[in-house]
Amino acid sequence: MEEGNHAACQARRRATDPPRFCTRCGRKLVVQVLPTSWRAHCVKCGPIG
Amino acid sequence: MTDDILDVAREQVLERGVGLSQEQLLAVLRLPDEGVPDALELAHQVRMRWCGPEVEVEGIVSVKTGGCPEDCHFCSQSGRFDTPVRAARLDIPSLVQAARETAATGATEFCLVAAVRGPDPRLMAQVREGVAAIKEAVEINVACSLGILTRDQAEELRDLGVHRYNHNLETARSHFPAVVTTHTWEERFETLELVREMGMEVCCGGIIGMGESLEQRAEFAAQLADLEPDEVPLNFLDPRPGTPFGELESPSAMDALRAIAAFRLALPRTVLRFAGGRELALGDLGTRQGVLGGINALIVGNYLTTLGRSPEEDLDLLTELKMPVKELSNTL
Numbered sequence: 001m002e003e004g005n006h007a008a009c010q011a012r013r014r015a016t017d018p019p020r021f022c023t024r025c026g027r028k029l030v031v032q033v034l035p036t037s038w039r040a041h042c043v044k045c046g047p048i049g
Numbered sequence: 050m051t052d053d054i055l056d057v058a059r060e061q062v063l064e065r066g067v068g069l070s071q072e073q074l075l076a077v078l079r080l081p082d083e084g085v086p087d088a089l090e091l092a093h094q095v096r097m098r099w100c101g102p103e104v105e106v107e108g109i110v111s112v113k114t115g116g117c118p119e120d121c122h123f124c125s126q127s128g129r130f131d132t133p134v135r136a137a138r139l140d141i142p143s144l145v146q147a148a149r150e151t152a153a154t155g156a157t158e159f160c161l162v163a164a165v166r167g168p169d170p171r172l173m174a175q176v177r178e179g180v181a182a183i184k185e186a187v188e189i190n191v192a193c194s195l196g197i198l199t200r201d202q203a204e205e206l207r208d209l210g211v212h213r214y215n216h217n218l219e220t221a222r223s224h225f226p227a228v229v230t231t232h233t234w235e236e237r238f239e240t241l242e243l244v245r246e247m248g249m250e251v252c253c254g255g256i257i258g259m260g261e262s263l264e265q266r267a268e269f270a271a272q273l274a275d276l277e278p279d280e281v282p283l284n285f286l287d288p289r290p291g292t293p294f295g296e297l298e299s300p301s302a303m304d305a306l307r308a309i310a311a312f313r314l315a316l317p318r319t320v321l322r323f324a325g326g327r328e329l330a331l332g333d334l335g336t337r338q339g340v341l342g343g344i345n346a347l348i349v350g351n352y353l354t355t356l357g358r359s360p361e362e363d364l365d366l367l368t369e370l371k372m373p374v375k376e377l378s379n380t381l
Contacts, residue, residue: 016287016328016355020133028135034147035108035350036154036360 019048054080055091058314063095068315071271077311078263082303089306089342092313096345099317103375104367105280105346107158107192107322108151111353112139112179113172117164119231121219122293123256123286125354126164132291134354144179148187154349154360155374159183160192160215162353166232167197173205180209188377192252197236203243213250213279216240221269224261241276250279254324257308258286258300266308270315280346281319283312285326287355305330306338313343322346328358337366 018031022042029040029048040048054076061067069077080088116128116136125132139147148159161179163172172195180191193206194215206214218237219225225234244251253276255269273281285305288297300308305327313321323344327336336358340347349360367374 018356028133030135030137031354032114032137032139032143033111033351033354033356034143035110035151036147037150038351038356 022048055084055087058091058095062314062317063091063098066099066317068274068317069311071267074267074270074311074315075264077314078266078307080307085303085306085310088310088314089338092310092343093341095313095317096321096343100320100345102372103345104340104372105158105320105322105375106154106156106363107160107346107348108147108154108156108350109160109162109194109348109353110139110144110147110151111137111164112144112161112175113163113165114138114354115164117166119166119229121229123219123228123259123289124164125289125292127292130291130293132289138175141175141179141182145182145186148183148189148191151350152187152189155364156349156360157190157375157377158192158213159187159189160194160213162194162215163196164353165196167199168195168202173202177205177209180211184210190377194252196240197232198240198243200243203240203247203249207247207249211249213252214244215252215280215282216244217255217282217284218253218269218272218276219255220259220261221265222272223268224259224265228259238276241278251276252280252282253278254280254282254284254322256284256286256326257305258297258326258330259294260297267311270312273312274315278316278319280322281312281316282322282324282346282348283309283344284324285330287326287329299326299329302331302335305335306342309339309343320346322348324348325352325355325357333358333362336363337370340366340370340372 018038024045031040114137115134117126120129125134151159190212192213222234
């Protein structure tokens with residue numbers, strides 16, 4: 001990761017993006033965004049959130 | 050120059066309802082920052098005169114996410130780019146529930162979107178079942194965005210009761226090869242002609258800020274005006290990690306507002322819809338300025354793979370601005 005303050009990038013992504021990676025195993029999550037919610041699951045670790 | 054083009058637009062667009070030409074649109078896009086408020090005010094007057102105060106509200110949902118074979122450079126759903134998006138399909142009960150929740154916000158449009166070049170038999174079967182289930186359960190107009198269509202597919206969607214079909218031209222014809230290489234602008238245009246021939250409403254827009262010049266932005270607005278779409282969704286680039294456009298900057302708020310005013314002055318009678326990227330390019334203040342600057346439709350809630358403002362925030366804004374939400378009977 002490059003040096004620098006990434007707080008702004010992370011804040012921006014938190015506002016516009018659901019989780020993308022499983023925090024337990026690092027796999028890409030299967031994410032379904034819906035008009036008023038979202039859901040995500042890891043194929044190994046199960047549902048997220 | 051500011052006074053000249055806006056004076057021309059006041060007579061031509063506001064009074065006579067004739068959209069600006071490509072050259073005139075370029076003059077709007079070149080307005081200095083201090084000219085933008087007047088342009089937005091005029092665009093708002095044009096909207097009120099030729100469209101009225103109602104705002105059309107829509108929800109969208111991805112019925113098939115990721116794994117797209119195309120290489121649209123802005124899109125995180127392309128299977129050709131290393132993005133975090135994984136393939137997913139939406140089951141019918143969840144689709145109906147999403148339609149129900151969208152209708153509960155007051156929205157009159159619900160669009161089923163798929164990340165495909167065009168529908169294969171599996172997707173057509175999913176859409177066939179999904180549209181029927183929604184129509185059985187929810188009072189809402191159903192739209193689709195499923196890529197390039199064959200004649201048979203367009204006919205079937207119309208017969209299913211699909212009210213409007215979206216297929217964005219995305220950008221100016223001259224800039225398109227820099228955005229997509231796996232299909233052509235002309236192929237997209239052919240689908241739009243089919244949609245019109247079949248009697249569905251035509252929804253066609255694009256994305257501002259994909260490296261196009263101002264001349265190309267004006268070209269795009271003029272090309273859309275020639276098409277005479279029923280709806281134009283206006284997106285602002287959200288640079289997605291892993292895509293070829295992931296390192297571009299999203300357009301500045303001023304550029305986004307100039308584009309909104311220009312597109313309204315190009316298309317006085319169309320439904321001009323705030324679509325993706327407005328949260329990033331414009332924020333809350335810019336959203337308000339856009340709704341007071343030519344926009345008369347919104348996507349509420351979330352988008353296909355990213356999150357949007359809450360529907361309540363947008364609906365509160367419309368209430369504050371005394372802009373009624375278009376009701377279902379008024380869309381027929």
